[in-house]
Amino acid sequence: KNGTVDMSHGSGGRAMAQLIAEVFQKYLNNELLAQGNDQALFMPPAGRLVMSTDGHVISPLFFPGGDIGSLAVHGTVNDVAMAGARPLYLAAGFILEEGFPLCELVRIVESMAHAANAAGVPIVTGDTKVVERGKGDGVFITTTGIGVVPDGIAISGDRARPGDAILVSGSMGDHGVAILSKRENLSFGTEIQSDSAALHDLVAAMIDVAPEIRCLRDPTRGGLATTLNELAHQSGVGMQIREQAIPVRPEVAAACELLGLDPLYVANEGKLVAICPAERAEALLSSMRAHPKGTASAIIGEVVEDELHFVQMETGFGGSRIVDWLAGEQLPRIC
Amino acid sequence: KNGTVDMSHGSGGRAMAQLIAEVFQKYLNNELLAQGNDQALFMPPAGRLVMSTDGHVISPLFFPGGDIGSLAVHGTVNDVAMAGARPLYLAAGFILEEGFPLCELVRIVESMAHAANAAGVPIVTGDTKVVERGKGDGVFITTTGIGVVPDGIAISGDRARPGDAILVSGSMGDHGVAILSKRENLSFGTEIQSDSAALHDLVAAMIDVAPEIRCLRDPTRGGLATTLNELAHQSGVGMQIREQAIPVRPEVAAACELLGLDPLYVANEGKLVAICPAERAEALLSSMRAHPKGTASAIIGEVVEDELHFVQMETGFGGSRIVDWLAGEQLPRIC
Ligand SMILES: Nc1ncnc2c1ncn2[C@@H]1O[C@H](COP(=O)(O)OP(=O)(O)OP(=O)(O)O)[C@@H](O)[C@H]1O
Ligand SMILES: Nc1ncnc2c1ncn2[C@@H]1O[C@H](COP(=O)(O)OP(=O)(O)OP(=O)(O)O)[C@@H](O)[C@H]1O
Ligand SMILES: [Mg+2]
Ligand SMILES: [Mg+2]
Ligand SMILES: [Mg+2]
Ligand SMILES: [Mg+2]
Ligand SMILES: [Mg+2]
Ligand SMILES: [Mg+2]
Known part of the structure; x- marks a missing residue:
C-alpha cells in the first residue's frame, strides 16, 4: 500500500x-x-x-x-x-x-x-x-x-393547494456560501459553515404533529427559489412569499452581496420546505422550532391560485417581484 | 441546446x-x-x-x-x-x-x-x-x-459445502476480450461480442428446478478465477475444477493468447457461476441449457474440503495447478 x-x-x-x-x-x-x-x-x-x-x-x-x-x-x-x-x-x-x-x-x-x-x-x-x-x-x-x-402519510410535490402555508426549516444559503468561500479562499470574519445535516428526525417530529403535510422538499441545487417553482409547477398553483419572512444569516447575506449571489438561489443541504393546510401551520411551525434542526423555522408565505404558476415575492420595500427558476449555472459542483 | x-x-x-x-x-x-x-x-x-x-x-x-x-x-x-x-x-x-x-x-x-x-x-x-x-x-x-x-430461497456465498457441484452458464471471457479488442482496435476475423445480458430470467428458471442452489455469483471483474476464490474463501472450502470443462470460445481463446490474457481472469457481464448440491447438478444443468442465456452451461468441478481454501485446476495435460485471485490490474475500466 x-x-x-x-x-x-x-x-x-x-x-x-x-x-x-x-x-x-x-x-x-x-x-x-x-x-x-x-x-x-x-x-x-x-x-x-x-x-x-x-x-x-x-x-x-x-x-x-x-x-x-x-x-x-x-x-x-x-x-x-x-x-x-x-x-x-x-x-x-x-x-x-x-x-x-x-x-x-x-x-x-x-x-x-x-x-x-x-x-x-x-x-x-x-x-x-x-x-x-x-x-x-x-x-x-x-x-x-x-x-x-408511515401509513396515512401522502406527501408529494403535486399536493399544494391554494390557501396552504409555506414554511422553511431555517436560514437559506449557508451551504453554497460555505463552499464558495472555501473554494475562493474568502473569509468573512466568522467562518460560514455548511448546514449539511440529516433531516429525517425533524421530518418524523413534523408528521407526528401534522400528518396532513402536503409537500416536503429540500432546497438543494437551485435553492429555495427553484424548489418553490418546482412545487408550484407540479401542483399547478402559484405562490406568494414575503422576503422579510425568509431567514438568511447576516453573514450569509453579506457574503452573497459581495459575491453577487442571491441567497434564494443558493443551495442548502440541511433545510427543508414544507407546505401544509393553513390551519395546521402554527402547530407545524412550533414542532419545527422545538426541534434542534428547525429552531429558525418560519412561515414564509402561502399557496395561491395562479394559472401561470408564478412564485411572487413581496420585497422589503412593499413591492412585488416574480421569483423565477434558476437560469444558467450559479455555483458548479456544489453537491 | x-x-x-x-x-x-x-x-x-x-x-x-x-x-x-x-x-x-x-x-x-x-x-x-x-x-x-x-x-x-x-x-x-x-x-x-x-x-x-x-x-x-x-x-x-x-x-x-x-x-x-x-x-x-x-x-x-x-x-x-x-x-x-x-x-x-x-x-x-x-x-x-x-x-x-x-x-x-x-x-x-x-x-x-x-x-x-x-x-x-x-x-x-x-x-x-x-x-x-x-x-x-x-x-x-x-x-x-x-x-x-422468493420464499424458501437462501442463496449466499458462504453456503458452498464439500461435494457440491460448480456450474457456469456459458463461455468465459467474452466481455473483457470484446472491450479490449475495441479499445486496441484489434480484429480477429469475426468480431468478438460482449456477453452483456440480464440474467434474472435464467436465475428464475434455475431456482424453479433447483431451489436448493447454494451460491450464485456473476464472474465480472477478476473473472471466473477470482469469483471462485471469493466463494471458496467465504464458504471456508476448497474447489477443484477441470480446465477442459470450462467453456471458452475459440476466438476468445485465440485473442487471449495473442493479448497475453488468461480467459479465467477476464470479466464477463452475462454469465453466472452456480453451486448446488451434487445430486441436483444434472437437473440444474438441464434447466440452464434449456434457457437461451445458458445454452453453453457446464459443470466445471466440485467443492472440496480445504483448510487453505484453494481453487485447484486439473489442466489439459492431466497436471494440477492452483488458480489464485487476480493480482494487479489486468484490464482497467472494463465495466
Ligand atoms: N438522470 C436522470 N434520470 C432520470 N431521472 C432523473 C435524472 N436526474 C434527475 N432525475 C429526476 O428528476 C427529479 C429531480 O432530480 P434532482 O436531482 O434535481 O432532485 P434532488 O436529488 O432532490 O436534488 P439534488 O440532486 O440537487 O439534491 C427527480 O424526480 C429525479 O428522480
Ligand atoms: N466502497 C465500498 N463500500 C462498501 N462496500 C463495498 C464497497 N465496494 C465494494 N463493496 C462490497 O464488496 C463486495 C464486492 O463488491 P464488488 O463490486 O466486487 O461486487 P460486484 O458488484 O458483484 O462486482 P462488479 O462491481 O465487478 O460487478 C460487495 O459485498 C460490495 O457490497
Ligand atoms: Mg431533494
Ligand atoms: Mg438530493
Ligand atoms: Mg438529485
Ligand atoms: Mg456481482
Ligand atoms: Mg456487479
Ligand atoms: Mg460492484
Missing part, C-alpha cells in the same frame, strides 16, 4: 478486496455489509417504500461543516425523508481517481460512517471503481437510499 | 429540468419516474428484499454487444438476481462531463431504456451531475437495484 489509489484498487482482484476490507468494511462496519455478497439482503418493515439516488461531485472535498462523505449520507437521507419516510438503508458507489491519497479516502469513509451511524441508516452495500488520473476528480460518491413511508 | 453538455445542465435550474424532461424522462418513461418527486414511491411485494449498487466507468462507452447504458442495467440486475431475487426497480445516477455530446447521451439513455424494458425493471428515480471538462470521462452511470427474494 503506497499511500495512493492505483488502478489495481479497481481490478476486482486482491488489491480491491483488501481496500474494501481495510477501508470500507472496516469503517462502515455493519451486519448487512458483512454478508459479503453481491447484494445486501434484509426484511423490510411493512408498508410503502421509497427509493432515491444522488451523485456527489462536490469540490472541494472537505469544507467547513462537512465533507463529501457526510454530504453523501445527508443528501440521500434527506431525499428519502422528503416523502415523510423513515430511511432504512443506503448503498454507496465510489468512483476513485488514480493517485487519490488513501489517507483522504479514509477520512471521507470515516466521516460517512459517522454520519450514517448518527442518522441510524447503515450503508449496506457498495461498489468501488477506479479511473485513470485526469479522468475523475479525487472521488465521486453516489448514494442510494430506501425508506418506509 | 447547443449539442453538448454544459455546466448549466447540472445547475439544478431550468437547463437541468429541461435535460431531465427531454432526455431522461422521455426515454426512461414510466409511472414511478413520472411522480417527479425527490424519490420514487411504491408498494413492494411481501418478502425479503435485496439491494445492490454498481458504478459504471467503462471505456469505450460503446462496444460490440452493448454500451455503458445497457451494461449499467444488466450489471445491477445481475447482482440483484445473484440472490435468487426478482429485480423490481432501478435508480440511476449520471455524472456527465462538460462537453459530452448530447446525441451520445441520448443514444446511451435510449439503450438503457431498452435494456430496462427488456428486463422488465424500470428506472424509477435518477440524478444528474455535471463536472468540468477534464474532471470526468464522458459519462459515468451508477445504478442501484432492489429485488425480492
Whole structure:
C-alpha cells in the first residue's frame, strides 16, 4: 500500500478486496455489509417504500461543516425523508481517481460512517471503481437510499393547494456560501459553515404533529427559489412569499452581496420546505422550532391560485417581484 | 441546446429540468419516474428484499454487444438476481462531463431504456451531475437495484459445502476480450461480442428446478478465477475444477493468447457461476441449457474440503495447478 489509489484498487482482484476490507468494511462496519455478497439482503418493515439516488461531485472535498462523505449520507437521507419516510438503508458507489491519497479516502469513509451511524441508516452495500488520473476528480460518491413511508402519510410535490402555508426549516444559503468561500479562499470574519445535516428526525417530529403535510422538499441545487417553482409547477398553483419572512444569516447575506449571489438561489443541504393546510401551520411551525434542526423555522408565505404558476415575492420595500427558476449555472459542483 | 453538455445542465435550474424532461424522462418513461418527486414511491411485494449498487466507468462507452447504458442495467440486475431475487426497480445516477455530446447521451439513455424494458425493471428515480471538462470521462452511470427474494430461497456465498457441484452458464471471457479488442482496435476475423445480458430470467428458471442452489455469483471483474476464490474463501472450502470443462470460445481463446490474457481472469457481464448440491447438478444443468442465456452451461468441478481454501485446476495435460485471485490490474475500466 503506497499511500495512493492505483488502478489495481479497481481490478476486482486482491488489491480491491483488501481496500474494501481495510477501508470500507472496516469503517462502515455493519451486519448487512458483512454478508459479503453481491447484494445486501434484509426484511423490510411493512408498508410503502421509497427509493432515491444522488451523485456527489462536490469540490472541494472537505469544507467547513462537512465533507463529501457526510454530504453523501445527508443528501440521500434527506431525499428519502422528503416523502415523510423513515430511511432504512443506503448503498454507496465510489468512483476513485488514480493517485487519490488513501489517507483522504479514509477520512471521507470515516466521516460517512459517522454520519450514517448518527442518522441510524447503515450503508449496506457498495461498489468501488477506479479511473485513470485526469479522468475523475479525487472521488465521486453516489448514494442510494430506501425508506418506509408511515401509513396515512401522502406527501408529494403535486399536493399544494391554494390557501396552504409555506414554511422553511431555517436560514437559506449557508451551504453554497460555505463552499464558495472555501473554494475562493474568502473569509468573512466568522467562518460560514455548511448546514449539511440529516433531516429525517425533524421530518418524523413534523408528521407526528401534522400528518396532513402536503409537500416536503429540500432546497438543494437551485435553492429555495427553484424548489418553490418546482412545487408550484407540479401542483399547478402559484405562490406568494414575503422576503422579510425568509431567514438568511447576516453573514450569509453579506457574503452573497459581495459575491453577487442571491441567497434564494443558493443551495442548502440541511433545510427543508414544507407546505401544509393553513390551519395546521402554527402547530407545524412550533414542532419545527422545538426541534434542534428547525429552531429558525418560519412561515414564509402561502399557496395561491395562479394559472401561470408564478412564485411572487413581496420585497422589503412593499413591492412585488416574480421569483423565477434558476437560469444558467450559479455555483458548479456544489453537491 | 447547443449539442453538448454544459455546466448549466447540472445547475439544478431550468437547463437541468429541461435535460431531465427531454432526455431522461422521455426515454426512461414510466409511472414511478413520472411522480417527479425527490424519490420514487411504491408498494413492494411481501418478502425479503435485496439491494445492490454498481458504478459504471467503462471505456469505450460503446462496444460490440452493448454500451455503458445497457451494461449499467444488466450489471445491477445481475447482482440483484445473484440472490435468487426478482429485480423490481432501478435508480440511476449520471455524472456527465462538460462537453459530452448530447446525441451520445441520448443514444446511451435510449439503450438503457431498452435494456430496462427488456428486463422488465424500470428506472424509477435518477440524478444528474455535471463536472468540468477534464474532471470526468464522458459519462459515468451508477445504478442501484432492489429485488425480492422468493420464499424458501437462501442463496449466499458462504453456503458452498464439500461435494457440491460448480456450474457456469456459458463461455468465459467474452466481455473483457470484446472491450479490449475495441479499445486496441484489434480484429480477429469475426468480431468478438460482449456477453452483456440480464440474467434474472435464467436465475428464475434455475431456482424453479433447483431451489436448493447454494451460491450464485456473476464472474465480472477478476473473472471466473477470482469469483471462485471469493466463494471458496467465504464458504471456508476448497474447489477443484477441470480446465477442459470450462467453456471458452475459440476466438476468445485465440485473442487471449495473442493479448497475453488468461480467459479465467477476464470479466464477463452475462454469465453466472452456480453451486448446488451434487445430486441436483444434472437437473440444474438441464434447466440452464434449456434457457437461451445458458445454452453453453457446464459443470466445471466440485467443492472440496480445504483448510487453505484453494481453487485447484486439473489442466489439459492431466497436471494440477492452483488458480489464485487476480493480482494487479489486468484490464482497467472494463465495466
Ligand atoms: N466502497 C465500498 N463500500 C462498501 N462496500 C463495498 C464497497 N465496494 C465494494 N463493496 C462490497 O464488496 C463486495 C464486492 O463488491 P464488488 O463490486 O466486487 O461486487 P460486484 O458488484 O458483484 O462486482 P462488479 O462491481 O465487478 O460487478 C460487495 O459485498 C460490495 O457490497
Ligand atoms: N438522470 C436522470 N434520470 C432520470 N431521472 C432523473 C435524472 N436526474 C434527475 N432525475 C429526476 O428528476 C427529479 C429531480 O432530480 P434532482 O436531482 O434535481 O432532485 P434532488 O436529488 O432532490 O436534488 P439534488 O440532486 O440537487 O439534491 C427527480 O424526480 C429525479 O428522480
Ligand atoms: Mg438530493
Ligand atoms: Mg431533494
Ligand atoms: Mg460492484
Ligand atoms: Mg456487479
Ligand atoms: Mg456481482
Ligand atoms: Mg438529485
